[in-house]
Amino acid sequence: MRLRADLGKTTSEGEEVRLYGNVVLKRAPWKGAPELVAKGPYMLAFPEQEILKTDQPVAVTQGGSHVTANGMQYDNGYRKLQLGGGKGGRVHAVIEPRSAREARSAAAASAPVPASR
Numbered sequence: 001m002r003l004r005a006d007l008g009k010t011t012s013e014g015e016e017v018r019l020y021g022n023v024v025l026k027r028a029p030w031k032g033a034p035e036l037v038a039k040g041p042y043m044l045a046f047p048e049q050e051i052l053k054t055d056q057p058v059a060v061t062q063g064g065s066h067v068t069a070n071g072m073q074y075d076n077g078y079r080k081l082q083l084g085g086g087k088g089g090r091v092h093a094v095i096e097p098r099s100a101r102e103a104r105s106a107a108a109a110s111a112p113v114p115a116s117r
Contacts, residue, residue: 001076002026003045003052017045025052030079034063038072038081050076058083064096 006021023043027036040058045051053073060067060081069083069091083091 001050001052003043005043015046015048017047019043019045023054025074027076027079036060036062036081038074040072052076065094067091067093067095 003019003023003025005019005023008017008019010017020042023040025036025038025043029035038052038058038060040054040056042056043052043054043058051073053071055071058069058072060069060072060083067083071084073082074080
């Protein structure tokens, strides 16, 4: 899991890290699932537990699937993503079926490779 933000503040012992502005979480592809990317204005990280959460709006993309929610909790150890729970608790999702992802991957893999000069 990689995190990036405009500003980060940590407690003196490092048990919490508050991330502000253009926060981006990236999780590498895992067990056939594409990379997961979550973006939002604020996130609170617990590095020792590998947990990240926010009660602010968040946008999550994985492959062709897109989800927006008012709140999120991500547990990197269990690879578990919970959405909602923020202000209003709303979630909007567009989930791409695995067969569409597989078809797109197969098409990319069989695309002709340009000849070298």
